C-alpha cells in the first residue's frame with residue numbers, strides 16, 4: 305500500500321487558482337501539470353490529502369438551502 | 378454498460394482466447410526467468426475516454442475511494458517526464474535533438490499535410506508523400522520511433538496523429554509532452570479494472586475464441602442471433618436473444634505473438650499473407666464475407682513483413698549496461714523517478730533500434746537491485762550493424778550485443794550478458810492498423826443496420842481519432858455501448874487543443890526549429906502590450922531591438938522597397954500606441 309501522506313509531494317509552487325493569462329505556457333522538462341486552463345477527464349482526479357483531517361472542524365457561514373421557501377408551496 | 382447503461386455486471390460475460398485478462402496490456406514474469414512486457418505506454422493528458430473510465434476504478438495501492446486516475450496523477454504530478462538522450466548515434470554519442478531539424482520546404486510538407494482533407498488521402502503512404510530528405514530529419518526519427526510508424530504506412534493515419542498530438546509538438550524532442558503509468562500496464566490498469574468488474578459480477582471466460590456470428594437480416598436490419606466459438610478447442614454455439622448485445626473486437630495488434638529468449642529466436646506461427654483459421658482474425662474475415670459494411674480485414678493482416686516488429690524485455694542486474702543507462706537517465710534508475718523519460722533511439726541503427734527504462738520498479742514485486750528495460754526496433758528485414766542478421770532471426774543474446782554496440786560498450790558484452798535476461802516478443806500484426814487504408818476498409822463501431830452488434834478496438838472507423846492507443850480502445854467501446862443502449866450521452870470528439878491558437882503558435886515555433894516563425898515578430902508588435910501577449914512564445918532578442926527585427930521580417934515577407942512596407946509598419950505602431958494608452 306502506498307504511504308499516502310509521504311508520497312503526496314506536490315511542489316510548493318502548486319497553484320490552485322490557475323491563471324492562463326499570466327504567462328506563455330508550453331511543454332517543458334519542468335512541467336508536471338497540464339496547462340492552466342486544461343479541461344477534460346484528467347482534471348477529475350481526487351487529490352490525496354497531504355496530512356490527516358480527523359478531528360478537524362469546519363464552520364460554513366452561509367444560508368442553508370433547507371430553509372429556502374419552496375417554489376411550489 | 379454498468380456505469381452509464383445501468384446494466385448488471387452479472388449479465389455481462391467477456392469471452393477471450395487467452396488464459397489471462399488484458400490482451401495487449403500485458404506484464405508477467407519474475408526476476409529468475411525474466412520479466413516480459415510486449416509494450417510500454419506513452420500517454421498524454423488528453424486521453425479523455427481512458428481517464429473518464431479510470432476515474433471510477435479503485436486504485437489497488439491507495440485507500441478506498443481513490444481511483445486509478447488519482448494514482449496516476451499522484452505519480453506524474455510529482456515527477457516530470459523528459460529525456461536527456463532522446464537520439465543517439467556513432468556508438469554511444471548523444472545526437473543533438475534540440476530541434477526538429479526541418480528546413481523551410483520540409484516544414485511546408487508537414488503544414489500542407491495538416492491542411493489536406495482526410496478524404497483525399499486514401500491508400501497513400503508516408504513515403505509517397507514526403508521527400509526523401511524529410512525522412513532523414515530529426516523530426517522523422519523522433520516521430521516514427523515514438524509512434525512506431527513505418528515509411529510505407531498510412532499517410533492519413535500520420536495526419537490524424539498530427540492533429541491529435543498538435544499540442545505535443547513542442548514537447549516532442551525531449552518527450553516532455555508525455556506521461557507514463559506507475560508500473561507496467563497489466564499492474565497499472567488491467568488488474569484494477571478486472572478487480573472492479575469481477576466485484577460487480579462480470580464473468581470472464583478464457584480459452585474461448587469467437588470465429589463467427591449468425592446474423593439475421595430483415596430488410597436493412599441486421600441482428601446477431603448466435604456466437605460461434607471454440608471453447609477449449611470444442612465448437613460451441615452461444616445463442617443470442619434479440620435484446621442481447623454483442624461487442625466484438627475485429628482484430629488485435631498482438632495476435633499471433635511469437636516468443637523467444639536469451640538462446641532462442643522467436644518462430645512465427647502465422648502465415649505472411651493469411652493468418653489461417655486458428656487465429657483471432659477469423660471472426661472479422663467471416664463477418665466481411667457477409668457484407669461490405671464490415672470492411673476489408675485483409676488490407677490490415679495481409680502483409681506481415683510490413684506490419685511486424687519485435688520487442689525485447691531486459692531484466693537487468695547491475696552491469697556495465699546499467700552503468701551506461703545511469704549516464705543517459707535524468708534520475709538514478711533506482712530512485713523510483715523518471716529514468717530515461719521515454720525511448721532512446723539510435724538514428725544510425727540499421728534496425729532503427731530504441732530502448733527505454735521507465736520508472737522502477739516496473740513490477741510491484743520486483744527486487745530492489747533489478748531494473749526492467751524495454752527494447753524495440755522498426756525495421757525487421759535489415760541486418761544489424763554489429764550482428765549480421767535481421768532482428769527476428771536473433772536470439773536475446775545477439776540483440777543484447779547489438780544494443781551494447783550502439784551504446785559503445787560491446788567490449789563489456791560478457792559482463793552484460795551474465796547479468797541480464799532477455800525475453801523476446803515478435804508481433805506479426807503490431808502495426809497492422811497503420812497499413813495504408815481507404816474509406817470503407819474499417820467497419821464503424823455500429824455498422825449500418827446492426828441492432829445488437831458493436832465493433833471495438835483498433836480496426837474500426839472513428840471520426841477523427843487515431844489508433845494504437847488505449848484511449849481509442851475505450852472510445853470505440855463507448856460509442857458502441859451508448860449507440861446500442863440508445864443512451865443520450867455524447868462521446869466527445871478528440872480534445873479541441875488542435876484548434877487553440879496557442880497550440881498552433883507554439884507548434885509553428887517548434888516546427889521552425891524553435892526560432893520565431895515568419896510573421897511571428899509582427900504578431901509580437903501587434904500583441905505585446907495587449908491582454909493576449911502571453912499567447913506568443915517569447916522572442917530571443919532583447920526588447921530594444923525588436924522593432925528593427927520586426928521591420929526586417931516584414932521587408933523579408935513583402936520584398937524590400939515595397940511601398941506598403943512603411944504604411945504597414947506605421948499602422949502597427951499606431952495600433953500598439955492606441956492599445957497601450959489608458960483611454961479608449
Ligand SMILES: Cc1cc2nc3c(=O)[nH]c(=O)nc-3n(C[C@H](O)[C@H](O)[C@H](O)COP(=O)(O)OP(=O)(O)OC[C@H]3O[C@@H](n4cnc5c(N)ncnc54)[C@H](O)[C@@H]3O)c2cc1C
Nearest residue numbers: 393394400401415416418419586587629657834846847850
Ligand atoms: C508493443 C505495444 C506498444 C504500445 N504502445 C502504446 C502507447 O505507447 N500508447 C498507447 O496509448 N497505446 C499503446 N499501445 C496500444 C494499446 O496497448 C492498445 O491499443 C490496446 O491495448 C488495445 O486494446 P484492445 O482492447 O483494442 O485490443 P487487445 O488488447 O489487442 O485485445 C485483444 C484481446 O482480445 C482477444 N480476442 C481478440 N479477438 C478475439 C476473438 N475473436 N475471440 C476471443 N478473444 C479475442 C485476444 O485474445 C486479446 O486478449 C501499444 C500496444 C503494444 C502491443
